Amino acid sequence: xxxxxxxxxxxxxxxxxxxxxxxxxxxxxxxxxxxxxxxxxxxxxxxxxxxxxxxxxxxxxxxxxxxxxxxxxxxxxxxxxxxxxxxxxxxxxxxxxxxxxxxxxxxxxxxxxxxxxxxxxxxxxxxxxxxxxxxxxxxxxxxxxxxxxxxxxxxxxxxxxxxxxxxxxxxxxxxxxxxxxxxxxxxxxxxxxxxxxxxxxxxxxxxxxxxxxxxxxxxxxxxxxxxxxxxxxxxxxxxxxxxxxxxxxxxxxxxxxxxxxxxxxxxxxxxxxxxxxxxxxxxxx
Amino acid sequence: xxxxxxxxxxxxxxxxxxxxxxxxxxxxxxxxxxxxxxxxxxxxxxxxxxxxxxxxxxxxxxxxxxxxxxxxxxxxxxxxxxxxxxxxxxxxxxxxxxxxxxxxxxxxxxxxxxxxxxxxxxxxxxxxxxxxxxxxxxxxxxxxxxxxxxxxxxxxxxxxxxxxxxxxxxxxxxxxxxxxxxxxxxxxxxxxxxxxxxxxxxxxxxxxxxxxxxxxxxxxxxxxxxxxxxxxxxxxxxxxxxxxxxxxxxxxxxxxxxxxxxxxxxxxxxxxxxxxxxxxxxxxxxxxxx
Numbered sequence: 308x309x310x311x312x313x314x315x316x317x318x319x320x321x322x323x324x325x326x327x328x329x330x331x332x333x334x335x336x337x338x339x340x341x342x343x344x345x346x347x348x349x350x351x352x353x354x355x356x357x358x359x360x361x362x363x364x365x366x367x368x369x370x371x372x373x374x375x376x377x378x379x380x381x382x383x384x385x386x387x388x389x390x391x392x393x394x395x396x397x398x399x400x401x402x403x404x405x406x407x408x409x410x411x412x413x414x415x416x417x418x419x420x421x422x423x424x425x426x427x428x429x430x431x432x433x434x435x436x437x438x439x440x441x442x443x444x445x446x447x448x449x450x451x452x453x454x455x456x457x458x459x460x461x462x463x464x465x466x467x468x469x470x471x472x473x474x475x476x477x478x479x480x481x482x483x484x485x486x487x488x489x490x491x492x493x494x495x496x497x498x499x500x501x502x503x504x505x506x507x508x509x510x511x512x513x514x515x516x517x518x519x520x521x522x523x524x525x526x527x528x529x530x531x532x533x534x535x536x537x538x539x540x541x542x543x544x545x546x547x548x549x550x551x552x553x554x555x556x557x558x559x560x561x562x563x564x565x566x567x568x569x570x571x572x573x574x575x576x577x578x579x580x581x582x583x584x585x586x587x588x589x590x591x592x
Numbered sequence: 593x594x595x596x597x598x599x600x601x602x603x604x605x606x607x608x609x610x611x612x613x614x615x616x617x618x619x620x621x622x623x624x625x626x627x628x629x630x631x632x633x634x635x636x637x638x639x640x641x642x643x644x645x646x647x648x649x650x651x652x653x654x655x656x657x658x659x660x661x662x663x664x665x666x667x668x669x670x671x672x673x674x675x676x677x678x679x680x681x682x683x684x685x686x687x688x689x690x691x692x693x694x695x696x697x698x699x700x701x702x703x704x705x706x707x708x709x710x711x712x713x714x715x716x717x718x719x720x721x722x723x724x725x726x727x728x729x730x731x732x733x734x735x736x737x738x739x740x741x742x743x744x745x746x747x748x749x750x751x752x753x754x755x756x757x758x759x760x761x762x763x764x765x766x767x768x769x770x771x772x773x774x775x776x777x778x779x780x781x782x783x784x785x786x787x788x789x790x791x792x793x794x795x796x797x798x799x800x801x802x803x804x805x806x807x808x809x810x811x812x813x814x815x816x817x818x819x820x821x822x823x824x825x826x827x828x829x830x831x832x833x834x835x836x837x838x839x840x841x842x843x844x845x846x847x848x849x850x851x852x853x854x855x856x857x858x859x860x861x862x863x864x865x866x867x868x869x870x871x872x873x874x875x876x877x878x879x880x881x882x
Contacts, residue, residue: 317712324705328723331760335738336730342741389643392636407865411858412647417824418840419854423650426657426851434653465647526731529824533840546733550740550829563741566734573729581722 340570342563359564367540368568370456371525374541377460378467378524383517385464386471387509393472394479406476412469417529424453424462424534456539459531466530467520474519478512478587515583522576525569542569651855658852670852677849683838686751690834691820693755698762698816699809706770707801710779724767727760732825735760740830751832758820765815773808777801811868818861 343359346352358364393405428435431447439446452458482505490500528543537544542565549562661667674680709716739757740748747753782804786796802809824836833841835857843850 320708321705321713323701327701327759328726328763331739331756332727332730332735334742335735337738338742339734339738342738385643388639392639392643395632395636396640403870404866407862410865411862414818414822414861415858417822417836418843418850419836419858422843422847422851422854423654427650427653434656435649465650468643468646522729526729526733528731528733529828543731543733546731546737547825547829550733550737562737566731566737569731569734573731577722577725577729 336570339563339566342560343567345560347560355560355564356567358558358561359568363540364542364545364561364565367542367545367565370540371542372572374456374460374463375521375525378463379517379521382464382467382471382520383513386468386516387475387513389468390472390475390479394476406473409469409472413466413473416466416527418533420462420465420530421533423465424458428453454535454538459534459539459541462530462534463524463527467524470523471516471520474516475509475512478509481512482508511583511587515580515587518576518580518583522573522580525572525576654851655855658848658855661846661848670846670848671856674849674853674856677842677846679833679838679842680853683833683835686833687821687835690751690755690758691817693752694758694762694820695813695816697755697759698766699812701759702763702766702770702812703802703805703809704797706767706774707779707797710771710774711783720767720771724764728764732761732823733829736826736829751830751834754823754827754830754832754834755820757826758816758823761823761826762816762819765819766812769812769815770805770808773805773811777804807868814864814868818864821857822861 343355344351344353345355360368393402396402396405425433427433428446429452430436436446446452453462486504486508487500490504495503526543528547531539531541532544532547535544537548546562546565546569549559549565658670659666659668661669709720735757739753743753747756779801782800783796786800791799822836823834824840827834828837828840835853839850839853842853
């Protein structure tokens with residue numbers, strides 16, 4: 308068999324997968340990125356990109372990045388603690404329920420999620436609003452609602468924290484008991500073990516997961532849309548509004564320029580993620 | 593991020609089922625002496641209680657709301673009359689059709705690909721890990737924008753355009769589930785044994801590999817179905833009325849019913865996932881050391 312035929316034979320079975328990914332993921336993404344530099348009539352232009360990085364769209368990017376950073380840091384910390392609590396809990400039933408529950412909640416979102424929080428604190432007579440008023444805290448007197456940036460941030464954590472739990476749990480499996488015992492044998496106190504062994508080993512995994520959380524909240528659409536109906540400038544919502552046709556004629560390609568912006572941010576995030584994953588995998592062998 | 597948007601669930605080694613299997617090993621912490629156990633137990637209780645509060649209170653609030661179908665009193669009509677609501681059956685039927693098409697294509701592509709990678713091109717595993725993570729991070733809004741731009745009109749007019757895209761969105765889930773399944777098999781030995789007994793590739797796949805990967809294929813199926821039944825962003829921007837978009841539209845008519853439908857969907861997903869995790873666990877135990 309010639310070398311050429313062998314190469315074909317080796318790679319041919321991967322063609323269906325590669326082709327499907329290219330056609331249904333690659334081409335649409337590339338088309339959007341090219342469209343960002345095109346006039347409606349065709350031809351090259353920078354005006355879409357310029358407009359997408361100014362005014363209300365710039366605010367959208369700022370808000371999205373701000374939300375992404377909050378949704379990376381807070382759930383990363385909370386999720387790590389919860390994951391450790393699950394990791395150290397005995398009893399397979401409890402552990403199994405909590406892990407599957409994390410799986411369910413991590414994939415929960417959109418309008419159903421918005422419903423939960425609207426029912427809880429969405430109005431003056433909602434359940435938690437009533438509880439808080441009973442103990443003397445009147446949210447509505449202080450104009451605190453979930454239909455704001457802070458509200459969206461609170462609601463996003465409902466899927467971000469379980470996501471963190473799922474992603475970070477395997478890293479705890481990589482913390483060997485023998486390290487803890489060795490540290491203790493050498494006279495280390497509990498906090499010293501965490502300071503010099505546990506946290507340094509976990510750090511690449513935690514940082515990598517935080518980047519993932521960042522990406523996940525950056526691309527979230529439905530929850531914010533359902534909660535705020537577009538009253539807060541967020542890039543994914545702005546892109547969606549171009550698809551819904553709520554734009555002036557001749558500006559359709561600004562949506563593509565916004566999408567290009569997201570793709571660039573995601574690309575940078577993924578590069579960092581790969582680097583950190585490589586460092587983290589040293590401990591997971 | 594919704595069931596669909598929030599696909600992010602499974603980057604890295606984060607597939608719920610896989611985590612369950614991995615975490616079957618006994619917990620790590622052996623804090624000995626100095627009252628370590630007690631402080632750990634108190635600390636764990638506090639963490640889980642706080643988390644429970646954050647996660648359960650909104651659920652409880654929504655449940656109570658769904659019971660107020662006829663004014664402030666209690667009523668279960670939102671649940672009992674769910675299936676009779678206008679548009680419900682059409683929307684569910686469309687979602688089920690999409691789920692079936694997506695799952696068939698998904699398995700037809702991903703099962704052979706995963707097996708082949710492990711068998712012949714293991715050096716590509718790292719690349720596959722990265723490529724299969726891409727659908728998680730490419731925002732669905734961006735994807736549907738591009739799809740509607742380049743898809744031919746014939747495709748755009750049918751809801752099954754969504755199924756073609758859902759196959760991509762489900763790749764991160766199905767690949768990780770199948771990957772975990774294949775990793776626990778001694779693939780090379782199984783294939784060699786089957787081949788030396790005269791089995792062709794098709795026989796080997798159907799009679800040897802598929803039965804051994806039953807749990808993995810099952811979890812890939814469930815994760816794919818769950819994704820399709822919950823995906824909102826692309827369906828709504830493609831103007832198709834699937835189950836998730838129906839929930840939103842019907843919210844205008846009767847919010848109690850919409851909330852009830854959301855809660856039922858959530859509960860159902862959890863029950864199925866737990867069921868699979870026990871099914872997988874039981875098989876894992878009888879299957880000897882991994």
